[in-house]
Amino acid sequence: MKQLTTKEMQGLFHVYMEKLAYMRDPKGLYEPIEYVLAIGGKRIRPLLLLLAYNLYKEDVEAVFSQAAALETYHNFTLLHDDLMDKADKRRGKPTVHKRWNENTAILSGDAMIILAYQFLMKDCPTQYVKPVMEVFSQTALEVCEGQQWDMEFEHRNDVSVDEYIEMIRLKTSVLLAGSLKIGAILGGASEEDARKLYDFGIQIGLAFQLQDDYLDVYGDPKVFGKNIGGDILCNKKTFMLITAFEQADAGTRTELMHWITAGDYMPEQKIAAVTAIYNKEKIGELCQKKIEDYYGQGMRLLEQVQVPQENKRHLLDFVVGLMHRNL
Amino acid sequence: MKQLTTKEMQGLFHVYMEKLAYMRDPKGLYEPIEYVLAIGGKRIRPLLLLLAYNLYKEDVEAVFSQAAALETYHNFTLLHDDLMDKADKRRGKPTVHKRWNENTAILSGDAMIILAYQFLMKDCPTQYVKPVMEVFSQTALEVCEGQQWDMEFEHRNDVSVDEYIEMIRLKTSVLLAGSLKIGAILGGASEEDARKLYDFGIQIGLAFQLQDDYLDVYGDPKVFGKNIGGDILCNKKTFMLITAFEQADAGTRTELMHWITAGDYMPEQKIAAVTAIYNKEKIGELCQKKIEDYYGQGMRLLEQVQVPQENKRHLLDFVVGLMHRNL
Numbered sequence: 001m002k003q004l005t006t007k008e009m010q011g012l013f014h015v016y017m018e019k020l021a022y023m024r025d026p027k028g029l030y031e032p033i034e035y036v037l038a039i040g041g042k043r044i045r046p047l048l049l050l051l052a053y054n055l056y057k058e059d060v061e062a063v064f065s066q067a068a069a070l071e072t073y074h075n076f077t078l079l080h081d082d083l084m085d086k087a088d089k090r091r092g093k094p095t096v097h098k099r100w101n102e103n104t105a106i107l108s109g110d111a112m113i114i115l116a117y118q119f120l121m122k123d124c125p126t127q128y129v130k131p132v133m134e135v136f137s138q139t140a141l142e143v144c145e146g147q148q149w150d151m152e153f154e155h156r157n158d159v160s161v162d163e164y165i166e167m168i169r170l171k172t173s174v175l176l177a178g179s180l181k182i183g184a185i186l187g188g189a190s191e192e193d194a195r196k197l198y199d200f201g202i203q204i205g206l207a208f209q210l211q212d213d214y215l216d217v218y219g220d221p222k223v224f225g226k227n228i229g230g231d232i233l234c235n236k237k238t239f240m241l242i243t244a245f246e247q248a249d250a251g252t253r254t255e256l257m258h259w260i261t262a263g264d265y266m267p268e269q270k271i272a273a274v275t276a277i278y279n280k281e282k283i284g285e286l287c288q289k290k291i292e293d294y295y296g297q298g299m300r301l302l303e304q305v306q307v308p309q310e311n312k313r314h315l316l317d318f319v320v321g322l323m324h325r326n327l
Numbered sequence: 328m329k330q331l332t333t334k335e336m337q338g339l340f341h342v343y344m345e346k347l348a349y350m351r352d353p354k355g356l357y358e359p360i361e362y363v364l365a366i367g368g369k370r371i372r373p374l375l376l377l378l379a380y381n382l383y384k385e386d387v388e389a390v391f392s393q394a395a396a397l398e399t400y401h402n403f404t405l406l407h408d409d410l411m412d413k414a415d416k417r418r419g420k421p422t423v424h425k426r427w428n429e430n431t432a433i434l435s436g437d438a439m440i441i442l443a444y445q446f447l448m449k450d451c452p453t454q455y456v457k458p459v460m461e462v463f464s465q466t467a468l469e470v471c472e473g474q475q476w477d478m479e480f481e482h483r484n485d486v487s488v489d490e491y492i493e494m495i496r497l498k499t500s501v502l503l504a505g506s507l508k509i510g511a512i513l514g515g516a517s518e519e520d521a522r523k524l525y526d527f528g529i530q531i532g533l534a535f536q537l538q539d540d541y542l543d544v545y546g547d548p549k550v551f552g553k554n555i556g557g558d559i560l561c562n563k564k565t566f567m568l569i570t571a572f573e574q575a576d577a578g579t580r581t582e583l584m585h586w587i588t589a590g591d592y593m594p595e596q597k598i599a600a601v602t603a604i605y606n607k608e609k610i611g612e613l614c615q616k617k618i619e620d621y622y623g624q625g626m627r628l629l630e631q632v633q634v635p636q637e638n639k640r641h642l643l644d645f646v647v648g649l650m651h652r653n654l
Contacts, residue, residue, distance in 0.1 A: 029475040080437060084430040103411040103478060106433060110407060111471040113440045118464045121457065129456050130448065137445045144438040148356040151430060 003058055006314050009050055013043065016064045017071065022115055032096045032108040033115070036075045039091050044322065045070040045179040051315040052183030052197055055307045062123070063186050066132065069119035070179045073136075076112035077143055077175075079105060084151065113140070124186075131185050139178030146171025159237050161246065165206065173205025196301050203298030204319055207291045211323065213238040214287045217275055229271035235260050239290065240283050241274075247281045295323065330385055333641050336377055340370065343391045344398065349442055359423045359435040360442070363402045366418050371649065372397040372506040378642040379510030379524050382634045389450070390513050393459065396446035397506045400463075403439035404470055404502075406432060411478065440467070451513075458512050466505030473498025486564050488573065492533065500532025523628050530625030531646055534618045538650065540565040541614045544602055556598035562587050566617065567610050568601075574608045622650065 046067030097105035149167040181198040373394030424432035476494040508525040
């Protein structure tokens, strides 16, 4: 059997997702699920699962159902997060609570959690059912914890960098890490390899999220895909803002606070002023340094995984590609 | 080992639930869960699981975690249903979205689904993990389907008795049936016994729900625990109302429609008028007949379960007790 390229894998998995049979009555429950899953996106989590599995075994289609479980769970989190954040759009399309209503968003999201568990169990070799379920449940619960911290941080002005890192670890990293670990378990990896791949996922997840924070300020709007300065306008407590508060002298801090509490301003003016403070305090460089630290640590962990280096090429290329997607 | 009485079992399980260790940070996520689980209630589903297990094995404490899973899932459904129905109280206490807020109710409910899966897996013998998970996921998904039908029926005036029965089967019966089946599987029952116990649960679940519909009209307010006529006042499409519409002649139907669409009325007057129609059409008797049918069918299924009749006494007494709790 020849090894599939990542693109071929993506293509096959895309077809699999489109054919996934869960639709039944009542349509009012399942149509919003179909809608959310069809929006697509980058399918990063299932790909990580497949690529981790592929370090050990070639027949990646054997674990498509588990990959679909991760994608379903991730999309459930987007659905309920959008509801909680009252977001109108997701990837340019109306969110479920806008297109249908809030109750539909609640109930269809609930059903997606259960569907994710069903996909996870489907054709799962008996010896892996328990470890896979344990990693998944632990991960899924931690994602909820991350969302809870994120919501609580909105109402706090004393969030530390450590607390922020812990929040993004839970909200973003653990699901990437869990995807890799589940792929490794299903591939028959040693416990140590599975743990290393998990830790690798944590590190690159943190790097990705900090990069997102960085690009919100310094990204190329033509490449970034979101408007530059979005986090600044909504006073999001990102690594950039928290670090600026920690680093700045009293005068600069007052200036920063002025912009955060200002009720009436021109958006471009606020973005320019806060960015100027970041420039002065070299927050961009600090953020880049942190990203490199996490990224480098992740790469060292991947190196230690006990499979031939050439087997890691696809996983490595995929992660490098994600890392540079917006630079 | 001597067999525990149902009361002893309830007592031990109550202590187990109180000591259940899931509380951790962020408190904002886990405190509402603790609050909901502490409200208690009759704990019917875990008891059914334990009693079904007890048909085959005596060490019921071995499956307390699975019983807790069912109770956690049931309480999740109450939490999210109350949010969707905008109910202010549950068992006399403020609902989670009232005591905290809607986002807390959404997220803590989500976490409860995952906790339920964790409890279900805990100390579950390897050979039963897969069948138990399959029954649970299927059941959990069907409960969501039942809730969706229930919400859709509110906006429809053409719900048939068959559709109504299917809705309450999904919303109420399958979780009772699933509890019994999971208990049976864990006890090592034959597939046929497990299926019979499941079907028994479906039948008694339908009987319970129809009894609830009946007692809303004809119950003793001192015993029923809810105000008599609540369903009538909110035009709930119960077996009583749907059957009245199906049975009545054109004149009576018009009268019934008048009360359903009336905007301005004295509550007692509406209850009295609709009850009078039910009396005239003998809806109470029709409902009682239906209850006896389901109940009798359930009992015949239980009789067929291949364990000595004396082993079934506790389960039987418990179900009879539930059936007569409000008469």
